Amino acid sequence: MLNIIPETNEEIAKIRQVIIDAFGRTEEADLVDKIRHSPNFIPELSLIAVENQQVLGHIIFSRIVIEAPQQTIPALVLAPLAVISSRQHQGIGSKLIQAGLSKCCELDHAIVIVVGEPNYYQRFGFQTASEFGLQSSLSIPDPVFMALELKPNALTNISGMVRYPEYFQEV
Numbered sequence: 800m801l802n803i804i805p806e807t808n809e810e811i812a813k814i815r816q817v818i819i820d821a822f823g824r825t826e827e828a829d830l831v832d833k834i835r836h837s838p839n840f841i842p843e844l845s846l847i848a849v850e851n852q853q854v855l856g857h858i859i860f861s862r863i864v865i866e867a868p869q870q871t872i873p874a875l876v877l878a879p880l881a882v883i884s885s886r887q888h889q890g891i892g893s894k895l896i897q898a899g900l901s902k903c904c905e906l907d908h909a910i911v912i913v914v915g916e917p918n919y920y921q922r923f924g925f926q927t928a929s930e931f932g933l934q935s936s937l938s939i940p941d942p943v944f945m946a947l948e949l950k951p952n953a954l955t956n957i958s959g960m961v962r963y964p965e966y967f968q969e970v
Contacts, residue, residue, distance in 0.1 A: 800850065801848055801849070801850045801855070801891065801894060802848070802849050802850070803846055803847070803848055803849075803894055803895060803898040804846065804847060804849060805842065805843055805845065805846055805847075806842075806845045806846065806847050806857070810847055810854055811835075813854040814828075814831065814847060814854060814857045815828045815831070815832070816854075817854055817855070817856060817857050817881050817882070817883050818831060818857060818879065818881040820881075820883045820884055821856075821881035821882055821883060821884060821887070822879070822881065826969060826970045827879040827881065827970060829969070830878070830879065830966060830967065830969070830970050831845075831857070831859055831879065833966040834859060834861045834966070837861070837964065837966070838862070839861040839862035839863070839964055840861055840862075841860065841861060841862065841875075841906070843902060843906060844859065844860040844861070844875070844899065844902060844903065844906070845857070845858075845859045845860075846858050846859075846895060846898055846899055846902070848882070848891050848894060848895055855882060855883055855886050855891055856880075856881060856882035856883065856886070856891045856892060856895050857879075857880075857881050857895070858877065858879075858880045858881075858892075858895040858896065858898075858899045859877075859878070859879070860875040860876065860877050860899055860903055860908075860911065861875065861876055861878075862874075862875065862876075863875060863876040863912060863961060863962065863963060863964070864961075864962050865910070865933065865957065865959050865960065865961050865962070866959050866960045866962050867957050867958060867959030868958075868959065872910070872957055872959070873908075873909075873910075874908075874909070874910035874911065874912055874946075874961070875903060875908050875910065875911045875912070876911070876912045876913070876961075876963070876967075877896070877899065877911055877912070877913040877915075878913065878914065878967070878970075879970075880892055880895060880896065880915075882895075893922075893923075896923050897923070900923065900947070900949065903949055904949050908949055909948065909949050909950040909953035910946060910947070910948060910949065910950075910953050910954060911925075911946070911947045911949060912928065912933075912944075912945070912946050912947075912961050913925055913945050913946075913947070914935075914937075914939055914943050914944055914945070915943060915945065916943070917942050917943060917945065920945050921945075923947065924947050924948075925945040925946065925947045926945060926946060926947070927941060927942060927944070927945055927946075928941075928944045928945055928946040928961065929941050929944070931946050931954040931957065931958070932954075932957065932958025932959070933946055933954070933957075933958065933959065933960075933961050934959070934960050934961065935960070935961050935963065936960055936961060936962045936963050937963050937967060937968065944961075
């Protein structure tokens, strides 16, 4: 039975291993460590997929801002999503996303940004961010830079720069 629960300090080393296994490198795991030690970290939005006491996947949403003319709009960034390689393509990532987005709504967040495979993330309602008039502070190809309105019309009449924290530059 797969459970999606918030991470605790006891799982941090296991989560790091899951992320390294999923990506085959350490940069994404280092990013999660940096997020955890930043003011952008939201403990309730760092979730793990657990089955038989084994951590199979992890997702984290952290604070980010959209710099628009005359205002700064709070948003969240979903990054990274990781599932151990031996359990990929079994719906674990989808369950993490669904549980995470549900928790984001519960916590009253309105906007989520992601960089990822369009065919995958569109299933959850993400659209190309440029359709909303958003650009990224990182050099990201348009089709994989996506946004989701958790609240209806959260991005209506909003355009601007999604300002990633400095530590995202290293991934």
